[in-house]
Amino acid sequence: MSSLDASSLVINKTTTPKAKLPNDQLVFGKTFTDHILEIEWTAENGWATPTINPYHKLELDPSAVVFHYAFELFEGLKAYKDASGNSRLFRVNKNMKRMNASAERIDLPAFDEAELSKLIAKFVEVEQDFIPEGHGYSLYLRPTMIGTTASLGVNTPDKALIFVIASPVGPYYKTGFKPVSLEATENAVRAWPGGSGNSKLGANYAPCIKPQREAATRGHQQNLWLFGEEGFVTEVGTMNAFFVFETEDGKKEIATAPLDGTILEGVTRDSILDLCREKLDPNEWIVSERKFTIHEVKEASAKGKLIEAFGAGTAAIVSPIKNITFRGEDINVPVALGSSGELTKQLLDWIEQIQYGEAEYKNWSTPTKDY
Amino acid sequence: MSSLDASSLVINKTTTPKAKLPNDQLVFGKTFTDHILEIEWTAENGWATPTINPYHKLELDPSAVVFHYAFELFEGLKAYKDASGNSRLFRVNKNMKRMNASAERIDLPAFDEAELSKLIAKFVEVEQDFIPEGHGYSLYLRPTMIGTTASLGVNTPDKALIFVIASPVGPYYKTGFKPVSLEATENAVRAWPGGSGNSKLGANYAPCIKPQREAATRGHQQNLWLFGEEGFVTEVGTMNAFFVFETEDGKKEIATAPLDGTILEGVTRDSILDLCREKLDPNEWIVSERKFTIHEVKEASAKGKLIEAFGAGTAAIVSPIKNITFRGEDINVPVALGSSGELTKQLLDWIEQIQYGEAEYKNWSTPTKDY
Numbered sequence: 126m127s128s129l130d131a132s133s134l135v136i137n138k139t140t141t142p143k144a145k146l147p148n149d150q151l152v153f154g155k156t157f158t159d160h161i162l163e164i165e166w167t168a169e170n171g172w173a174t175p176t177i178n179p180y181h182k183l184e185l186d187p188s189a190v191v192f193h194y195a196f197e198l199f200e201g202l203k204a205y206k207d208a209s210g211n212s213r214l215f216r217v218n219k220n221m222k223r224m225n226a227s228a229e230r231i232d233l234p235a236f237d238e239a240e241l242s243k244l245i246a247k248f249v250e251v252e253q254d255f256i257p258e259g260h261g262y263s264l265y266l267r268p269t270m271i272g273t274t275a276s277l278g279v280n281t282p283d284k285a286l287i288f289v290i291a292s293p294v295g296p297y298y299k300t301g302f303k304p305v306s307l308e309a310t311e312n313a314v315r316a317w318p319g320g321s322g323n324s325k326l327g328a329n330y331a332p333c334i335k336p337q338r339e340a341a342t343r344g345h346q347q348n349l350w351l352f353g354e355e356g357f358v359t360e361v362g363t364m365n366a367f368f369v370f371e372t373e374d375g376k377k378e379i380a381t382a383p384l385d386g387t388i389l390e391g392v393t394r395d396s397i398l399d400l401c402r403e404k405l406d407p408n409e410w411i412v413s414e415r416k417f418t419i420h421e422v423k424e425a426s427a428k429g430k431l432i433e434a435f436g437a438g439t440a441a442i443v444s445p446i447k448n449i450t451f452r453g454e455d456i457n458v459p460v461a462l463g464s465s466g467e468l469t470k471q472l473l474d475w476i477e478q479i480q481y482g483e484a485e486y487k488n489w490s491t492p493t494k495d496y
Numbered sequence: 497m498s499s500l501d502a503s504s505l506v507i508n509k510t511t512t513p514k515a516k517l518p519n520d521q522l523v524f525g526k527t528f529t530d531h532i533l534e535i536e537w538t539a540e541n542g543w544a545t546p547t548i549n550p551y552h553k554l555e556l557d558p559s560a561v562v563f564h565y566a567f568e569l570f571e572g573l574k575a576y577k578d579a580s581g582n583s584r585l586f587r588v589n590k591n592m593k594r595m596n597a598s599a600e601r602i603d604l605p606a607f608d609e610a611e612l613s614k615l616i617a618k619f620v621e622v623e624q625d626f627i628p629e630g631h632g633y634s635l636y637l638r639p640t641m642i643g644t645t646a647s648l649g650v651n652t653p654d655k656a657l658i659f660v661i662a663s664p665v666g667p668y669y670k671t672g673f674k675p676v677s678l679e680a681t682e683n684a685v686r687a688w689p690g691g692s693g694n695s696k697l698g699a700n701y702a703p704c705i706k707p708q709r710e711a712a713t714r715g716h717q718q719n720l721w722l723f724g725e726e727g728f729v730t731e732v733g734t735m736n737a738f739f740v741f742e743t744e745d746g747k748k749e750i751a752t753a754p755l756d757g758t759i760l761e762g763v764t765r766d767s768i769l770d771l772c773r774e775k776l777d778p779n780e781w782i783v784s785e786r787k788f789t790i791h792e793v794k795e796a797s798a799k800g801k802l803i804e805a806f807g808a809g810t811a812a813i814v815s816p817i818k819n820i821t822f823r824g825e826d827i828n829v830p831v832a833l834g835s836s837g838e839l840t841k842q843l844l845d846w847i848e849q850i851q852y853g854e855a856e857y858k859n860w861s862t863p864t865k866d867y
Contacts, residue, residue: 153648153649154559154647154648154649155647155648155649157558157559161558180558182555182556182557182558183555183556183557183558183563184553184554184555185553185554185556186553186554187528187532187551187553187554187640187659187661188525188528188638188661188663191562191563192554192562192568192640192642192698193568193570193638193640193698193701194698194701194702194705195566195568195697195698195699195700195701195702196702197563197564197566197702199564229706230703230706231702231703231705231706232702232705232706232709265648267559267564267648269558269563269564271563272702276525276526277524277525277526277636277638277663278524278525278526279701279705279708279733279734280705280708280709281705281706281709288558290558290559292559292648311690312690313690313691314688314689314690314691317685317688317691318685319682319683319684319685320684320685320688320691320703321703326566326702326703327563327564327565327566327698327699328566328698328699328700328702328703329566329699330564330565330566330650331565331566331567331568331602331603331643331697331699332601332602332691332692332697332699333650334565334602334603334650334651334652335600335601335602335603335652337650337651338603338651338652362650363650
């Protein structure tokens with residue numbers, strides 16, 4: 126049984142490199158770099174030699190379990206180019222830990238997190254000319270694990286594949302922030318206790334698409350996923366949700382749903398909570414992981430006690446919210462700076478400064494050459 | 497926009513036919529026939545020309561949405577060889593209807609159900625030499641639909657593929673019935689109101705594998721999926737669950753969970769309810785689609801009022817239950833005939849007689865040449 130070994134990496138470079146797109150033509154997840162990182166696993170032999178190959182289609186038997194039983198999970202993270210020309214990764218260890226947790230949830234194999242981090246760093250170095258430069262630009266990385274056993278039996282897969290592909294991306298909001306309108310969704314439920322909503326499984330995504338499209342037909346960019354008769358606020362679209370309230374004693378509270386098993390353990394979520402606890406004045410601010418309901422949000426808005434709100438995730442970092450439609454009524458969400466609240470913008474700046482190596486913070490951003 | 501058109505079918509036959517396995521070597525879903533039926537769809541052009549090609553691997557871009565967001569759904573049905581040598585399909589219209597409902601749930605495209613039925617019948621005719629003969633033997637068919645858009649955006653796919661593969665299978669229980677032991681599962685939850693448990697999506701399967709494997713380590717073949725604090729009985733493994741109780745006025749009641757959105761709308765489930773309503777004496781029997789709890793099952797067993805229980809699905813038709821372990825205690829389930837209850841065996845016989853064309857019933861079984 127071989128364990129995952131980054132030192133055995135084999136690199137087969139392409140002989141037909143792609144042209145790099147200009148920054149203004151980058152679309153999230155549409156174009157990819159020249160190569161793919163691949164590592165096969167079998168129950169018999171463990172993890173095979175990692176290889177970086179020219180980007181190519183995957184060839185799988187039509188009975189492969191990934192097509193039938195959703196044996197699939199993924200991660201999303203980014204590589205950044207700093208002012209010195211170094212490529213950098215942001216908190217990749219958090220993604221690797223979550224990826225292993227996702228694999229465990231659906232009986233796919235565990236792997237050595239430090240070794241996959243090293244392989245991803247090496248992959249980024251191979252593709253470094255694809256990392257677009259400038260704030261907001263990055264190379265989006267998509268580590269993926271799929272079950273590849275060619276059998277229709279509903280069992281633990283005995284074959285799997287990790288692959289990593291990379292897509293050069295521009296700022297989520299090309300012309301600065303664009304605050305979004307949400308539809309509070311009650312008829313569809315994203316996750317539940319005893320389910321898999323805290324893991325980054327493919328299974329959590331497809332069932333949320335129809336509600337998203339339907340909300341779009343009514344003019345909303347995303348769903349605000351509620352849970353239970355109480356109407357607990359859980360997530361927004363594919364992001365964690367943050368709300369800022371004014372408390373009764375005149376403080377400000379930033380609140381997000383707690384990790385109760387139904388909430389994705391977002392790396393951006395964790396980063397925001399950490400930064401708020403470290404950098405905001407505790408005499409003025411309360412940082413809360415707690416349950417709160419859409420009714421509390423509605424009441425706070427009506428009383429002028431809702432300060433701002435945003436989604437948080439790797440793609441946009443923060444995504445300001447301007448409106449929530451709940452049971453046909455609009456809940457107004459203030460955007461003090463015109464297109465976002467003050468804390469929303471502050472958090473974007475703090476996180477981007479760390480990601481691009483302009484501010485050192487707890488070793489969250491590491492040049493790929495140091496892996 | 498082309499709609500699905502069976503009359504345009506193109507057949508490319510293999511030049512290297514496989515050897516047929518002897519009946520005693522057939523394993524469910526492990527070996528496949530010589531061909532695959534494929535129909536591509538694009539939002540722009542609709543359904544392309546259906547083709548039957550030599551069985552081959554699928555080639556897909558690693559960014560295809562089926563690998564990341566579980567845009568996948570499937571059906572399971574069987575083709576049977578009758579005593580006159582005709583190949584037959586059982587209630588394929590029910591599978592086609594459910595397949596369209598599954599597609600709708602995850603924003604994959606709709607198709608003409610009668611046309612796909614015809615194509616499946618033609619596919620079975622091409623593969624008819626692979627249909628093993630005899631009661632319990634059949635050709636398992638796996639219609640599948642996947643989203644194939646090559647983009648990481650979380651959106652409605654604009655490309656999809658229907659494919660159908662076929663695996664010759666033998667009786668689920670090679671040496672007659674083998675009643676199973678279940679573990680009543682409380683820590684993991686299969687489905688939730690507002691979720692997708694009533695659709696045949698890949699997303700419903702992978703998250704149930706770890707609880708299944710864990711139950712197996714404790715000696716149980718399947719999970720009995722419970723729901724809610726009340727402990728409602730929902731499904732058993734990947735089958736619908738039926739329990740037979742003696743009522744207070746001395747009648748017998750066959751009960752299964754109602755279609756409340758969390759229960760798969762099983763074709764075998766529907767067939768059993770229909771047959772029980774038509775064939776059982778209403779002075780003796782009550783046929784119920786109603787909620788009941790594990791506590792009710794436990795109490796009935798303790799009082800000698802639990803008559804029998806079984807799972808119901810396409811693979812096994814009926815799967816008798818002999819024991820349920822709930823919170824460490826065993827609930828004994830009678831098997832009056834030694835390895836199953838009387839009704840369980842009766843239902844197997846009724847359904848097999850229809851499937852193999854020995855008994856005509858409501859046009860449930862139709863020779864493929866008549867499509």
